Amino acid sequence: MPWSTREIAELAGTSVNTVRYYHRSGLLDEPGRTSNGYKQYGARHLVRLLQVRRLRDLGVPLAQIETVGFGGGPPTAALLAIDADLTASIERLQRTRAEIRATLDGSSAIDVPSGFEDVASRLSDPDRSLLLVYSRLYNESAMTDVKRMIESEPEPDGASAAFDTLPADADDATRQLVAETLAPKIAQHLVDYPWVMEPVEHVSKGQRVTREAVTEALKELYNAAQVDVLGRASAIAQERLNVGQ
Known part of the structure; x- marks a missing residue:
């Protein structure tokens, strides 16, 4: 029927x-x-x-x-593609589960990009937040270099400590002193990673978007004195490199 x-x-x-x-x-x-x-x-x-x-x-x-199709042999190609997708999904879920487990155990951090957990203790809260912003603006190669920059800095670092604790109302002399303390590190980074000055090949969102996002992040994550010091330190570092050329 x-x-x-x-x-x-x-x-x-x-x-x-x-x-x-x-x-x-x-x-x-x-x-x-x-x-x-x-x-x-x-x-x-x-x-x-x-x-x-x-x-x-x-x-x-x-x-x-x-x-x-449903006739003849099994749908090998389609099922192989699905199997590959499932394998990738399982691996991604396993990595995520491992990160969550490590965070719960206190051996990892979720406020830094993946791969930066082992250097998180060296960073201030604003630094960690800035790294998260960077991870959306720069490609994997650039982020690898950023991690190397962090790893190359001694711990504890007096220059970083002076910057991290700099009050928003710091006077001009104090700002200049901290800037001069930071300048050698910045100069070395510019020598080791020259793309920092012209990052066009390492941005994932376009130069204008990247520049505006970084500028806005710096203004909101750091106080006015710290932003001023970063600008001074970068200028000093660039000037020293130009003199040395």
Whole structure:
């Protein structure tokens, strides 16, 4: 006895709308109709519906089901692609779980970009926040260099401590002193990583967006005296490098 649309949907464990969608998508052939226009589904339609559901349960996208087919051997190419996607997803979830576990155990930090956990203790809160901003603006190569810059600095570092504790109302002489203390480190970074001055090949969001985002982040994360010191220290470092050339 042939089945109606509702009946075959119930048998296949799906909905009438899904059956109709499969018709529109070309995944399910239209059945014959009775004289009064009602559809009459047979066993082959039920089998096709169950096959489509089986592939959907395996994660095959609807767009690929038609190319998979159901005759002959297994749909190797499509299933291999799905298997590769699942492998990548599992690895990503395992990394995420490991990071969460390490954070809960106190051996990792979530307020720095991935890969910077082992240097997080060297950074102030504003520094960590700035690194998160950097991770969205610079490519992986640049971030690797940024980590090397952090690792190259001695710990504890008096120059960094003076900068981190600099009050917003610091006088001009104090600002200049801290700037001159920071300048050698900045100069060395410019020598070791010259792209810092022209980062066009290392930005992921465009130069203008990067420049504006960094400027805004510096203004909000550091106080006015610290921003002023950074500008002075960079100018001193650049001047010393120009004299040495």
